[in-house]
Amino acid sequence: MLAKEAANIFGWSDPITEVTPVDIKSFDGALFPDDERKKWMLLYNSAMASPGRIRFTQAHELGHYILHRQERSAFQCSSDDMLEWEDKTIEAQADLFASFLLMPLDDFRAQVTTTVDLDVLGHCAERYGVSLTAAVLKWLNYTEENAVLILSREGFMQWAFPSRQAKRAGVFFATRKQTVEVPAGSIAVAPGVKHERRGIELPAKIWFPHAEAGTSLREMKISSDQYDYVLSLLILPRSATVWRRDEDRFKPWEANRPRG
Structure with missing residues (x-):
């Protein structure tokens, strides 16, 4: 109409x-x-x-x-x-x-008032009649959290979408420039875990080798048999950075856009 x-x-x-x-x-x-x-x-x-x-x-x-x-x-x-x-x-x-x-920002913010996980964002997807992917991307588009969404197939990333804070912290993957394998030890490739909506705490070094020792992240996962992909949401502490020590953290970066 x-x-x-x-x-x-x-x-x-x-x-x-x-x-x-x-x-x-x-x-x-x-x-x-x-x-x-x-x-x-x-x-x-x-x-x-x-x-x-x-x-x-x-x-x-x-x-x-x-x-x-x-x-x-x-x-x-x-x-x-x-x-x-x-x-x-x-x-x-x-x-x-x-x-x-479809997802008015003020109303969307009002729905996300607790610890963010895929259950909370799944509620948003149902409320607005959109896919879970669209709801997570909406949240990443405005949040100040240090977070990145990854879609992978057969153990390789198809695309990765970081929040603004994540880009500043080096929490992104150059999927447009190279083939990026999902790391061993992650929930994303764990065969015994099909869905993990609340998240599991893991050492950040599993995903980001240059993260400081002792830094953890929360990894969430949804598997889609119909579309043959795994959707992973990673959330790190806001203060965490994962740049190599010899990298200039303030140089321009290329944002990753989803492709898949």
Whole structure:
């Protein structure tokens, strides 16, 4: 309803007239105009099993309509495009639009008033009708905690998304530049642990070899058989840093964006 009413809200003459499910594996969502560019069709992949993914995809495409429809003739978006929250691309802008539309920041903050774990963030996912991944990324986007979210498959990281504090502390992984293996000894690769929503305290050196001795982190884990991945959330003390001693901690860094 909101997508179809957007043109009336802004007084535009090229409305979205259709919001249509399609069973096409080549994209998660798309936005196409008619030949005369007088109306638009918003498509989403109905084969996605998660209602949260469908909801976020619809909001993402609405973001393209509101923000970018004058910049491109059409939009076709993959699952990777739904996870580009940090880059300064139109996909990242559409993701941020969707996150604020579906998860209003003031209300989101009000839900996260206790120790953060995947149960707390899972409550947020249910409240806003989004995926757990989207809810965790929303939290990481504003939190002052030293935290990073990692998606891995078969023992290798597909992407890693750090909070701002984590980037300052060196708590990130250069997954765009190299193949990064999930470390042995982590909960992420422990075969006997399928889910660990509250978190287990581990030495930070397991994940970050240059962390100071005695520093610990809390590792949480969710395994998805359907999508064949492991989602890991690591939270370190706010004061912790994991830079090598010979590294300049104040040099510019490249933020990691999710890709998967």
